[in-house]
Amino acid sequence: MFTVGEFAQLARVSKRLLRYYDEIDLLKPAHTDSATGYRYYTAEQMAHLNRILVLKDLGLSLDQIRRMLVDRVSTDELQGMLLLKKAEIEQMLRSELQRIRKIEARLHAIHSMEEDQPLDVVIKQIPSQQALSVHAVLPSFTDALAMHRLIQHALPARGDYGLSFTICRDAEIIDQNLILEIGKLIDTPKSSHTPVRVSESVKLSLRELPAVEAMATTIVTGGLDVIHAGYSKMGLWAQANGYHLSGMPREMMLKAAATPDGSDLVTEIQFPVEQA
Amino acid sequence: MFTVGEFAQLARVSKRLLRYYDEIDLLKPAHTDSATGYRYYTAEQMAHLNRILVLKDLGLSLDQIRRMLVDRVSTDELQGMLLLKKAEIEQMLRSELQRIRKIEARLHAIHSMEEDQPLDVVIKQIPSQQALSVHAVLPSFTDALAMHRLIQHALPARGDYGLSFTICRDAEIIDQNLILEIGKLIDTPKSSHTPVRVSESVKLSLRELPAVEAMATTIVTGGLDVIHAGYSKMGLWAQANGYHLSGMPREMMLKAAATPDGSDLVTEIQFPVEQA
DNA sequence: GCTTGAGGTTCACGTAACGTCAACGCTTAG
DNA sequence: CTAAGCGTTGACGTTACGTGAACCTCAAGC
Incomplete structure (x- = not known):
């Protein structure tokens, strides 16, 4: 019979730990003096403690160990738990x-582009969103910007509209003509008053942007040149991080341009991606 | 300007998170209404938040991120932190x-020896210990057991002696003759009254067992045959777990035999090991 | 018998990064 | 006018595994 102190020193654990294991019913001393509360451990219990320490070292939780040892679990179950832990x-x-x-x-x-800040790409899940939008084939993004302004003015100020967005419906961005979808998100999807709306020759139609499981997003601040550079950097990023494009990129205008050149535009570029 | 709710929805994080980051000075809103306490975020802050999320995803703690972003740390330091994290x-x-x-x-x-319980091997650090011991060349472990009894009787009952131990001074256990060191640990190293002690023809001398950094230990219950089997299993265990023997094995007698055959002996087998 | 060291119990803390719940204020739409 | 909805603060819970401090009791050696 050993006292806690002796037992602790032999096993090279703290006395506190032994009391703790007693408390959580993991290793009760063979005998506890009912008068003084003193704990007494037998030599055989050292084997028990060793088993606990080994299983703990294998990564099992004390709770699992208790189930295995105190509740006398079968070898098969033990094997199952170990296999599970291994898979975990x-x-x-991998991650x-x-x-x-x-x-x-x-x-x-950081190393390659010394002063240009590296892109901060966050992957998020995007739910499906309702939007009012129009499809357009335009010669340049500059026209897209004009179109955004047009739409902005045409819509009533007091309507639950969200961000302005642009979707590149063609994966290849051709300098000649861009196939774009331009519009605004709708904040409150309950608004049934928005089936169509006209503004000169363009008609906005109600549309549902599909949900995206993994959307790689990044924020760029600046005009169209900066945004365009962002697109190519996103491609490089995906390459380097083991993703590939799996849908149509989107642009969300977080902040509209105050200056004509749009140098204070804040845009979120969104790339649907998949693990390569 | 966005409210918490808007900002949270755009970034796909919880409002709680934003308030938390404000609280820990990680991301303060661009403006806080002093009357209502309302938080207002700018579009530019989305880039800031993205950077935080990216660095968090890289495994940095919020505390580190704060130091890097708020306290404006240099690129070199940032690089250092990333390298450090990578090494971590x-x-x-590896572990x-x-x-x-x-x-x-x-x-x-478990699979190979169905009913024989697998060995529970715990690695611990052992400090140096004082002991009273004698060197002996004996034909068998049975004689060692007898020697232990002899010593036990020769020593005064009331002396701060600890466990009985045996050290195999020859790595190869030869059936012919064993080169052993037999004795008892001394609990209180201050006892200067134990320089030598005589008992018939054997003299116990004060000795210091060296500390061992990594001692693989296991408990066996049973007679000499079981102990011997334990030795060989320990060898196999070391083999399978990437260790190798790096010193003289020890045996600690946790519980002396009550029966003549020693079937209720409880022994801790100790192997000094190193990572192979 | 006295001191001392070892034993006991109980409460609290500590991490990391939030989630959850309660109580309450402000604004707006019906 | 009132209820909904969003905003606020504050406190507590979570997970796992213990450690530390404060305070009390008891066994044993001199």
Whole structure:
């Protein structure tokens, strides 16, 4: 029989830990003096403690260990728990490897473009959204900007409209003509008063932008040249981080231009992606 | 300007998160109404938030991110932190791989020896310990057991003695003759009254067992045959888990034999090991 | 018998990054 | 006028595994 102190020293654990394991019914001393409350452990319990420490080291929680040891679980179940734990660790290893890859990509980005800040790309899930939009074939993004202004003026000020957006319906951005969808999100999807609306020769129609599971997004501040550069950087980023494009890119105008050149535009570029 | 709700929805984070980041000075809204306390965020702050989310995803803590962004840390330092984080993750990957190996070894052990319980091997650090011991060349462990009894009787009952131990001074356990060190630990190292002590023809001398950084230990219950089997299993275990022997094995007698055959002996087998 | 060290219990804290709930104020739409 | 909806603060919970401090009791050696 050993007292806590002796037992703790032999096992090289703290006395506190032994009391704790007693408290959570993981390892009760073989005998507890009812008068003094003193705990007494047998030599055989050292084997028990060792088993606990080993299983803990394998990554099992104390709760699982208690179920396995105190509740006398079968060898098959134990094997199952170990296999499960192993699978868990393997999953974790994969995600940590991915993380390492991202860190390396970022380090590379810092190194290669010294003063240009590296892109901050966040992947988020986007729900489906209702929108009022029009399809247009335009010679340049500058015309798209004009179109946005036109729409802005045509819509009533007091209507639950959200952000202005542009969708490139053609994956290849051709300098000649752009196939675009231009419009505004609708904040309150309940508004049934928005089936169509006319503004000169363009008609806005109600549309539902599909949900996207993984949308790679980044914020750019600046005019059309900066936005265009952002598109190409997003492509590089996807390349470096193991994603590939899986849908039509979108642009969300977070802040409209105050100056004519649009140098204070704030735009969120959105790329639907998939793990390559 | 966006309110928390709008900003949260755009960024796809919770409002709570934004308030939290405000509270910990990680991302303060561009403006806070002093009357109502309402928070207002600008479009530019979305870029800021994105950077925070990206760095968080890379595994940095919010505290580190604050230091990097709010306290305007240099690119070099940022690079250093990322490299450090990468090294951390790599270290973690190594230890998790080791863990996987241990789990696999255990699964294999469960599978191969169906009813014999797999060995529970715990690695601990052992400090140097004082002991009273004698060196002996004996034909068998049975004689060692007898020697332990002899010593037990020769020593005064009331002396701060600890466990009985045996050290195999020869790595190869030869059936012919064993080179052993037999004795008892001394609990209170201050006892200067124990320089030597005589008992018939054997003399116990004061000795200091060296500290061991990594001691693989396991508990076996049973007679000499069981203990001997434990030795060989420990060898197999080390093999399977990537360790190798780096010193003289020790045996600690946790519980002396009550029966002559020693079938209720409880012994801790100790192998000094190193990572292979 | 006295001191001392080891034992006991109980409460609290500590991490990291929020989630959840309660109570309350302000504004607007019906 | 009132209820809905959004905003605020504050406190507590979560998860897992313990550690620390304060305070009290008890066994044992001299």
